[in-house]
Amino acid sequence: xxxxxxxxxxxxxxxxxxxxxxxxxxxxxxxxxxxxxxxxxxxxxxxxxxxxxxxxxxxxxxxxxxxxxxxxxxxxxxxxxxxxxxxxxxxxxxxxxxxxxxxxxxxxxxxxxxxxxxxxxxxxxxxxxxxxxxxxxxxxxxxxxxxxxxxxxxxxxxxxxxxxxxxxxxxxxxxxxxxxxxxxxxxxxxxxxxxxxxxxxxxxxxxxxxxxxxxxxxxxxxxxxxxxxxxxxxxxxxxxxxxxxxxxxxxxxxxxxxxxxxxxxxxxxxxxxxxxxxxxxxxxxxxxxxxxxxxxxxxxxxxxxxxxxxxxxxxxxxxxxxxxxxxxxxxxxxxxxxxxxxxxxxxxxxxxxxxxxxxxxxxxxxxxxxxxxxxxxxxxxxxxxxxxxxxxxxxxxxxxxxxxxxxxxxxxxxxxxxxxxxxxxxxxx
Numbered sequence: 001x002x003x004x005x006x007x008x009x010x011x012x013x014x015x016x017x018x019x020x021x022x023x024x025x026x027x028x029x030x031x032x033x034x035x036x037x038x039x040x041x042x043x044x045x046x047x048x049x050x051x052x053x054x055x056x057x058x059x060x061x062x063x064x065x066x067x068x069x070x071x072x073x074x075x076x077x078x079x080x081x082x083x084x085x086x087x088x089x090x091x092x093x094x095x096x097x098x099x100x101x102x103x104x105x106x107x108x109x110x111x112x113x114x115x116x117x118x119x120x121x122x123x124x125x126x127x128x129x130x131x132x133x134x135x136x137x138x139x140x141x142x143x144x145x146x147x148x149x150x151x152x153x154x155x156x157x158x159x160x161x162x163x164x165x166x167x168x169x170x171x172x173x174x175x176x177x178x179x180x181x182x183x184x185x186x187x188x189x190x191x192x193x194x195x196x197x198x199x200x201x202x203x204x205x206x207x208x209x210x211x212x213x214x215x216x217x218x219x220x221x222x223x224x225x226x227x228x229x230x231x232x233x234x235x236x237x238x239x240x241x242x243x244x245x246x247x248x249x250x251x252x253x254x255x256x257x258x259x260x261x262x263x264x265x266x267x268x269x270x271x272x273x274x275x276x277x278x279x280x281x282x283x284x285x286x287x288x289x290x291x292x293x294x295x296x297x298x299x300x301x302x303x304x305x306x307x308x309x310x311x312x313x314x315x316x317x318x319x320x321x322x323x324x325x326x327x328x329x330x331x332x333x334x335x336x337x338x339x340x341x342x343x344x345x346x347x348x349x350x351x352x353x354x355x356x357x358x359x360x361x362x363x364x365x366x367x368x369x370x371x372x373x374x375x376x377x378x379x380x381x382x383x384x385x386x387x388x389x390x391x392x393x394x395x396x397x398x399x400x401x402x403x404x405x406x407x408x409x410x411x412x413x414x415x416x417x418x419x420x421x422x423x424x425x426x427x428x429x
Contacts, residue, residue, distance in 0.1 A: 011067045015074075016050050023280040024076035024379050025049055027217060028187075029171020030194035031074060033179055034066040040171035046219035047279050048169035073197030075190040076281060081383030082196075082291040084324055091385055092351040092358050093321065094291035097328045099350060100342035101300055102320040112163040114244040115299040116316035118340055119186060119210055122295070122330070124159030125339045126184045126208070133182040136175050136207075137162050145241035145254075146223050150175035164245030165212075167274045168223050181205035188214050190285070193292040208326065211290030213298025213319075215356050216282030218274040226273045227254045230262035243269065248316030249299065267311045284367050286381040288357050294327030295320070300345075301353040309353065319350040365390035366397040370404030 012035055019025050027048035032038045037054035071077050087095035103116030109124070110117040127135045134152045139162035141147035148170040153159045172178065172187040173194050185195060185207045192211040199206035227241070228234045232254055239257045244250035244266060252269035255261050264273075290296030300319040301309035320342060322328035334340050351358055365386040368378050390397040 011063045012070060013052060015067055015070050015077075019074060019076035020049055022076070022377055024377075026075050026188070026190040026281045026285075027169050027171055027279070028075060028191040028194045029174025029178075030191065030198055031070055032171065032174035033198055034069055038174075040174050042169065042220055045279075046169070046221035046224075046277075047217070048171045050171075050174075069198065069201045072201055073194050075193050076379055078380040078382070079190075079193055079286055080197075081287070081381075081385075082323065083383065086325075087323065088347070090347040090351065091389065092354070092361055093289055093347045094287070095323050096321045096347060097325065098322040098331060099345045099347050100320045100331070101345045102297070102318050102340050102342040103316060105338050105341050109160060109163070110316055111247065112160055112245050113316060114163070114165045114250060115248060115297070116318040117163065118297045118318040118320055119212060120159050120163040121339050122210060122334055123153050123162070123184070123186055124156035125334060125337070126330075127153045127155055127159060131182075132184055132208070133180050134177050135159070135184045135186065136172060136178050137186040138166050138170050138172055140166070140241055145238045146227060147220070150178075152177060164250065165243045167218055167243045167270065168220050169217050178207070179204070180207055182207075184208040184210065186210045186212075188212075188217070189287045189290040189292065189296075190281075192290050192296075193287065196292040208330065209293040209295075211293035211296045213290065213296065213354065213357060214282075214285075214288050215275065215360075216278030216285065216288075218277040219279065222274045222277035226252065226264065226269060227262070229273075230254065230264060232256060232262055243274075247313045249311055249313075265311065281379075284364065284371065284378050286361065286364055286384045286386070288360060289321075289354075291323065294324045295322055295331060297321070298350075298354065300350065303353050309355070319345065319353075321347075321350075361386070362389045362393055363396055363400040366400030367404045370401035370406075371408055373401070374405045374408035376408055 016031055029040045031050050037052050038050045039053050040048045041051045043049045082095050084095040087097045089095045102118050104110040104121035109121045113120040123135045126132045137151055137153050138148050139151045141149045148166040148168040150172050173191040177183050178185055181204055189211050192209045196206050237257045238254055240255040242253050249266040251263045251265055253261055253263040297318045297320045300317045304310055322331045335342050371378050
């Protein structure tokens with residue numbers, strides 16, 4: 001007898017494969033909530049992707065439901081701009097019911113966090129409240145601190161241990177408890193969008209969603225390469241690795257089990273290494289500011305005369321946005337409880353010190369058109385005002401479209417690969 005015929009991939013697997021093969025997967029992990037047989041794993045390029053490792057596919061009826069939910073919620077298929085009743089909608093920053101310059105009242109938390117420790121302070125405070133079941137976040141993998149894993153934060157100490165950005169792949173939306181309506185969730189903007197959509201599709205309340213300004217997820221290989229370039233042999237055990245924090249913006253620091261340290265400045269680590277290895281989906285992201293969250297935060301950079309961020313060390317300060325009535329209530333309660341210190345801020349002031357977020361949204365239509373002309377099929381984005389933003393800068397839009405077309409075509413029509421060098425808050429802002 002010959003070999004048994006290969007089983008045809010079922011509907012959800014086919015839908016996921018289309019997104020992954022098109023380069024549109026963000027690695028959020030939300031699809032794992034639709035099928036217990038899916039989990040997130042690193043692919044050969046060093047990005048988190050869903051793979052089937054467990055149970056057989058769901059029965060046909062359940063699979064069709066999973067496919068419908070996947071199509072309506074996966075950020076690699078479509079993203080809908082958030083609309084909140086009563087919230088002003090800023091063309092760059094999205095909806096907001098309140099905006100502040102903010103930092104953690106606890107100086108230890110403020111110092112440890114990436115940009116004032118606001119999300120760390122909120123996560124610790126929420127985790128100890130009786131009305132919050134748990135807080136899902138991300139932290140260094142204890143077995144290998146080069147890697148990033150999802151964690152449940154149950155008290156202030158665990159929030160502090162998870163402080164600082166994680167510039168590596170992790171699918172937080174796949175974590176147990178990520179969809180618990182009684183819990184809180186801290187994750188990337190794409191994860192916020194996916195969880196919000198999943199909650200809506202399943203007819204349940206979403207958890208309290210906290211997000212951060214994000215410039216993209218770098219390949220895990222970028223972290224591994226940087227640690228090695230700084231002098232730690234590849235594969236050598238580490239006792240710890242921090243991308244940022246312990247100051248603002250903080251240094252990239254890898255600590256060996258023998259007690260020695262190697263480090264690089266934020267400008268060196270992100271600018272020269274990690275930022276160059278961001279996945280394709282992040283380069284065509286319509287929302288780097290967490291529009292679908294209840295609360296989002298990012299670096300409130302000091303800028304030079306040209307409006308570009310300066311990275312001199314100092315006391316961290318966050319831009320803090322309450323996007324929903326629930327988020328506004330939590331922020332106001334945190335201020336009243338002395339968890340964070342906050343001063344009212346105008347949304348234009350935040351946009352002014354976020355040049356990457358501004359440029360990415362302003363030129364996104366050009367990138368989408370260039371990619372489509374080169375044979376790629378990017379996700380559908382609705383409600384972000386991309387046409388209006390593009391028409392305001394026709395020459396820049398055309399130049400961006402041409403550049404994207406050339407890069408994608410030169411790569412054989414595949415999504416452009418990350419260039420290679422030699423998960424809580426303020427991430428990649």
